[in-house]
Amino acid sequence: xxxxxxxxxxxxxxxxxxxxxxxxxxxxxxxxxxxxxxxxxxxxxxxxxxxxxxxxxxxxxxxxxxxxxxxxxxxxxxxxxxxxxxxxxxxxxxxxxxxxxxxxxxxxxxxxxxxxxxxxxxxxxxxxxxxxxxxxxxxxxxxxxxxxxxxxxxxxxxxxxxxxxxxxxxxxxxxxxxxxxxxxxxxxxxxxxxxxxxxxxxxxxxxxxxxxxxxxxxxxxxxxxxxxxxxxxxxxxxxxxxxxxxxxxxxxxxxxxxxxxxxxxxxxxxxxxxxxxxxxxxxxxxxxxxxxxxxxxxxxxxxxxxxxxx
Amino acid sequence: xxxxxxxxxxxxxxxxxxxxxxxxxxxxxxxxxxxxxxxxxxxxxxxxxxxxxxxxxxxxxxxxxxxxxxxxxxxxxxxxxxxxxxxxxxxxxxxxxxxxxxxxxxxxxxxxxxxxxxxxxxxxxxxxxxxxxxxxxxxxxxxxxxxxxxxxxxxxxxxxxxxxxxxxxxxxxxxxxxxxxxxxxxxxxxxxxxxxxxxxxxxxxxxxxxxxxxxxxxxxxxxxxxxxxxxxxxxxxxxxxxxxxxxxxxxxxxxxxxxxxxxxxxxxxxxxxxxxxxxxxxxxxxxxxxxxxxxxxxxxxxxxxxxxxxxxxxxxxxxxxxxxxxxxxxxxxxxxxxxxxxxxxxxxxxxxxxxxxxxxxxxxxxxxxxxxxxxxxxxxxxxxxxxxxxxxxxxxxxxxxxxxxxxxxxxxxxxxxxxxxxxxxxxxxxxxxxxxxxxxxxxxxxxxxx
Numbered sequence: 001x002x003x004x005x006x007x008x009x010x011x012x013x014x015x016x017x018x019x020x021x022x023x024x025x026x027x028x029x030x031x032x033x034x035x036x037x038x039x040x041x042x043x044x045x046x047x048x049x050x051x052x053x054x055x056x057x058x059x060x061x062x063x064x065x066x067x068x069x070x071x072x073x074x075x076x077x078x079x080x081x082x083x084x085x086x087x088x089x090x091x092x093x094x095x096x097x098x099x100x101x102x103x104x105x106x107x108x109x110x111x112x113x114x115x116x117x118x119x120x121x122x123x124x125x126x127x128x129x130x131x132x133x134x135x136x137x138x139x140x141x142x143x144x145x146x147x148x149x150x151x152x153x154x155x156x157x158x159x160x161x162x163x164x165x166x167x168x169x170x171x172x173x174x175x176x177x178x179x180x181x182x183x184x185x186x187x188x189x190x191x192x193x194x195x196x197x198x199x200x201x202x203x204x205x206x207x208x209x210x211x212x213x214x215x216x217x218x219x220x221x222x223x224x225x226x227x228x229x230x231x232x233x234x235x236x237x238x239x240x241x242x243x244x245x246x247x248x249x250x251x252x253x254x255x256x257x258x259x260x261x262x263x264x265x266x267x268x269x270x271x272x273x274x275x276x277x278x279x280x281x282x283x284x285x286x287x288x289x290x291x292x293x294x295x296x297x298x299x300x301x302x303x304x305x306x307x308x309x310x
Numbered sequence: 311x312x313x314x315x316x317x318x319x320x321x322x323x324x325x326x327x328x329x330x331x332x333x334x335x336x337x338x339x340x341x342x343x344x345x346x347x348x349x350x351x352x353x354x355x356x357x358x359x360x361x362x363x364x365x366x367x368x369x370x371x372x373x374x375x376x377x378x379x380x381x382x383x384x385x386x387x388x389x390x391x392x393x394x395x396x397x398x399x400x401x402x403x404x405x406x407x408x409x410x411x412x413x414x415x416x417x418x419x420x421x422x423x424x425x426x427x428x429x430x431x432x433x434x435x436x437x438x439x440x441x442x443x444x445x446x447x448x449x450x451x452x453x454x455x456x457x458x459x460x461x462x463x464x465x466x467x468x469x470x471x472x473x474x475x476x477x478x479x480x481x482x483x484x485x486x487x488x489x490x491x492x493x494x495x496x497x498x499x500x501x502x503x504x505x506x507x508x509x510x511x512x513x514x515x516x517x518x519x520x521x522x523x524x525x526x527x528x529x530x531x532x533x534x535x536x537x538x539x540x541x542x543x544x545x546x547x548x549x550x551x552x553x554x555x556x557x558x559x560x561x562x563x564x565x566x567x568x569x570x571x572x573x574x575x576x577x578x579x580x581x582x583x584x585x586x587x588x589x590x591x592x593x594x595x596x597x598x599x600x601x602x603x604x605x606x607x608x609x610x611x612x613x614x615x616x617x618x619x620x621x622x623x624x625x626x627x628x629x630x631x632x633x634x635x636x637x638x639x640x641x642x643x644x645x646x647x648x649x650x651x652x653x654x655x656x657x658x659x660x661x662x663x664x665x666x667x668x669x670x671x672x673x674x675x676x677x678x679x680x681x682x683x684x685x686x687x688x689x690x691x692x693x694x695x696x697x698x699x700x701x702x703x704x705x706x707x708x709x710x711x712x713x714x715x716x717x718x719x720x721x722x723x724x725x726x727x728x729x730x731x732x733x734x735x736x737x738x739x740x741x742x743x744x745x746x747x748x749x750x751x752x753x754x755x756x757x758x759x760x
Contacts (some may be wrong), residue, residue, distance in 0.1 A: 061414055062440055
């Protein structure tokens with residue numbers, strides 16, 4: 001009996017000490033951040049590192065061999081540069097369009113002169129809920145090359161000959177940017193609306209008393225007050241642009257004529273899966289990561305976001 | 311006490327999250343194979359009995375499931391002591407081939423039996439093929455088959471894939487348009503005849519003679535194969551820019567721009583919605599495609615029923631070949647199956663038996679790779695293909711049986727397809743920014759450097 005009593009006290013003591021350990025001021029913060037740390041390690045760092053290792057290998061079932069930097073040596077080929085230039089043009093266009101247009105639209109929707117602004121807000125947001133692939137199929141039909149397709153009927157009103165939308169470099173880029181704009185406009189408007197909600201009304205009232213017009217108010221109050229949101233929108237649009245894939249895939253599932261729609265991610269997919277060259281695909285992925293990293297840092301530095309305590 | 315329950319709650323949340331992470335990280339592959347997420351069609355075929363062995367089958371074309379529906383019911387009748395339950399899942403083309411690649415690469419999640427399209431098959435032969443050799447079943451019947459159809463799915467003398475069809479390339483003529491143009495279809499014997507007929511068609515009707523693909527290679531590959539050329543020779547050396555290939559591509563260009571009897575296929579290829587509509591409305595008088603293309607006519611171009619006839623391809627020389635084998639689907643057993651013997655035997659039963667080959671025609675309208683069944687009475691039974699194209703399909707096939715040379719396949723075939731469909735056809739046929747020779751030389755360099 002007495003022995004048993006002793007062991008119970010022992011176990012309750014050890015239980016308490018475990019509990020004390022987890023609840024001590026030093027440990028508890030780590031326990032609480034551990035879900036994030038663990039998911040970061042498992043779902044981000046581990047794939048990152050193994051992707052990096054894969055980029056130095058040739059990977060075939062049962063025959064994985066290290067090949068040094070030969071995957072990287074192969075990257076600098078015309079197809080890669082074509083993909084890079086396509087992606088860069090796409091990033092520039094989407095970033096400009098998807099920053100300026102939503103900002104103007106959000107300001108307009110926020111103005112008290114626009115009626116039914118809730119209806120517009122909702123309808124502009126709906127495309128974001130649609131799958132790019134589904135929307136793309138509709139776009140593909142709208143921009144068919146026959147004279148009777150919707151887009152060619154529209155340009156026909158202006159006396160323009162029917163276009164082969166999917167087969168020209170410029171029209172192809174136009175299709176991708178249009179699809180992206182259609183889809184992401186509403187989301188970006190939402191960001192800007194949230195930013196506008198934080199602009200104090202008093203500033204506008206004060207400006208009005210000083211006799212400022214709409215343009216002046218926009219230029220000197222709205223724009224500076226929206227800067228943090230603008231930086232955020234530009235950053236995610238650039239990153240999304242470099243990662244773009246569906247917008248191209250949906251128009252040209254089997255590869256585009258003259259690679260007009262090939263993006264870097266599309267190139268990774270093509271080489272990694274279509275050509276079963278996972279090592280080479282991983283190497284392109286590493287290069288893409290570096291590009292995004294450098295551009296993001298540059299952009300944050302230029303916009304002053306990295307400066308402390310401003 | 312209140313504080314303590316808060317801690318309990320937080321910790322339990324933590325464990326739930328961790329458990330979720332662990333599952334996502336570790337069991338991803340296995341999970342994916344259990345539920346058929348993203349499948350276009352799922353069908354469980356066959357025996358309901360408990361001792362039925364379940365086999366999983368993946369395909370990229372939901373129509374192919376019908377072949378196995380037929381085979382499973384015959385199997386279960388013939389071997390009641392070894393019933394099979396086939397779980398057939400159809401995924402989109404890219405999706406299925408990628409899933410299979412990753413499953414075989416990682417060693418888990420692959421089905422027992424799988425359809426692999428010719429254009430992707432070389433990917434699965436790289437390294438150590440993760441498929442099971444079928445030689446024991448293929449060798450006894452080899453001489454009854456168009457043998458080259460096994461070679462394209464083989465490596466180092468081992469046959470991994472069983473063919474689904476011959477893919478004999480033929481000419482489909484729209485008789486109504488040809489009659490209006492005053493051309494007797496049977497008088498077209500050579501490509502010169504074809505061009506002359508084309509000129510009459512363009513002169514006398516609103517239609518063009520034919521269409522040429524730019525986003526796929528079916529307008530090109532059969533034409534060079536007919537002349538004994540290919541993208542690779544028997545030793546796997548790249549021959550894509552040889553004289554025959556350059557001249558043939560130049561011939562195609564001249565059909566469009568000099569002779570003006572051909573157009574670039576609306577939509578870029580013969581599998582595009584634009585083309586189906588164009589052809590259905592009588593846009594072109596003919597098209598050169600393999601026999602498996604029949605199904606697209608019956609399914610997507612209903613207005614041409616009774617108007618289309620099938621004839622051999624025009625030949626290049628007096629004694630030249632009038633067809634070429636093109637395309638294909640190899641069905642294989644993966645090394646991840648738990649029932650390798652049963653899976654192999656069933657697959658052989660479905661694909662290598664006479665009944666199986668007759669079913670390939672009856673169910674799918676494919677030209678069965680076992681040529682000995684071509685003359686069987688069962689083949690002549692009426693079906694929707696005879697109703698659409700007339701009753702002489704197999705007379706045409708039998709007349710060209712000896713002329714169906716097959717293609718040479720190497721690990722680099724996916725690369726060739728990519729080069730042709732993105733650069734070569736676009737630059738030579740569409741934008742005319744390169745000559746046939748320049749474009750093919752450039753493609754050859756790209757293939758060699760990869």
